[in-house]
Amino acid sequence: MAAKRRKVFQIGFNRCGTRAIARFLEHHGYRAAHWEFGQLAKDLKQDIAEGRRPLGGWADFDVFTDMELVDDETCIEGFREFRALHEAYPKALFVLNTRDVETWLRSRARHAEGVYLQSYRKHHGLPHRHAVLDKWRRDWFEHHLDVLDYFSGARRENLLLWSIERPNFKGLSVKLGHALDEAAWHQVGSAEADAGFPRVF
Template identity: 40%
Template sequence: MVAYLSNKLRQRKSPDVKIFFIGFNRCGTNSFHQLMTGSGIRSVHWLSPQKENITDGIEARLGDLEALREYLSPWTAFSDMISASETRFVEGNSFFPALHEAFPRAYFVLNDRDVEAWLRSRVQHSKGTFLQRAMAYHATDKDGVLDIWRRQHAEHTAKVLGHFAGNPRFIHFRIDRDPIEQMVDFLAPDFKVSASDWQVHKKSKASA
């Protein structure tokens, strides 16, 4: 309860201190969302409470930093930033340079995992419909989509690591091998989260 109230107070005093999870979906995003929510940190996961895709909302305001700050002001933590359909496939984690410019005091987390396990999890996501949407959008088969996703993962990781090199407000966190205590310590300057509250939500068979 003390940590919960402390986080509530911190968010009122420092509304510009955000937490952005800029890894891909199927990399523990729901687990981080639940950890944030349980700690009293206002968190949005994929959809806003108004059922708007948060990636769509961010993309629409990329050219206006003030509008972007205003749009994201109700929340503190952001995860699972993706907008995916047969005609639109936007990985919202690629917006990290604009998010960093808008919120220079924010924490940035590259939530990550073994690439092949991540691909298997994406293939299974939403009973395979996520893959079907990607195949339709990219006009290719399963193997073609997997090649695209591998390349996107490699390119995104390289760009993020280059952008945040030496930045103390950035962490590359592997959900399949790094202890959650690293995340607790990383956020400790501004937020209190408990390692005992961490658990894997919606764990796929691919990651078992």
Template identity: 35%
Template sequence: MTDAAALQERPIAVQIGFNKCATLSLTRLFNRSGVNSLHCNWSKGKGRQEKPLYQARIHRNLKAGRPAFEGLEHFSGFFDLELIRPKRHYENFKQFRAIAEAYPQAKFILNTRDKAKWLRSRARHTNGLYLSKNMALYNESEEQVIARWAQDFDSHHANVRTYFADKPGRLVDFDIAADPISKITDFFAPHFQLDPVHWGHAHKTSDKSWAQQEEDRWSSFDFARFGT
């Protein structure tokens, strides 16, 4: 059996919620518990020294009809499957159907949070650079980008929940603010022995000093008008 075929037959963890929903914290939980995991375009496990464009590879695999993680067999966890560049935007996590079909032993995390807080966090992400990249790539105003994100949030959550509704044991719906981490650790046991001591909130946008400035314009922006 090839490495690629072996990966399709063993348990893996795949996060299919959006960024700014504790993706790095989840990755660290898995990595520090001994589960070699990929986050966006980097890894602290095997293969970090190679620094390939992981998301581009996953995108090419999916486009060619190959299993998404072909060539990435040294990973058992896949997180933050998105990457935006000046001329392209990979949202590989939205291909959850193809991933689920190619990897029957895969278990999925729909990481989520309050939508208004998520929109604010995304608008602030990387000092607004993530928002600016979206504006340039999609030729949209700030308002249009945020409205698109809000609609995308609703449709993606609905699509994921509908798809997995008749697939018990394959999806955990995890609210990063409301749910205990035991919801994750119990879901992946006994395949992955995740130690909750490694759970914490990394890269929490609202904790950054620039986001605490009195003149931060996003503090008073009404994100709730885009729906809850």
């Protein structure tokens, strides 16, 4: 019987290599659930609201990335539920994926040709594009501080910081307990191309 793989939850923002993380770990034999047309976010929110184990219906998967859904009717940012996820999966690895914040803002503002930004603006009742960017910038720093504060002390073993500009392959290898093929790391989509990496579709 194959050894059970450690669960991995990506808990940084979208447009920070979320798909690349999923594909990289899939290359190493992990089964990844990436966005799934927003179903990950919906299930996570409903599970927590109804007192069930978060993402219990996705037990066959090892890796969870891009757990959000943003449109005119819905705004679910499941990566913010890292506390509930850690409580349910105390041995899991939580990956705080990050990049240069201003480059991230430009990428996120262009996501889905600007539709994502407009949906977010309408959902939060913000008056214009610049108000959205200001909120995103504040959210970025607040979320990073929240994650670092929560995963301190004994919980620090559960956290890995992952910069898409400077991937910590050695750190990830140690956390997962096996060697990684660094050559398999590919940046996927326009967000990663912004950072100077090749697109892989």
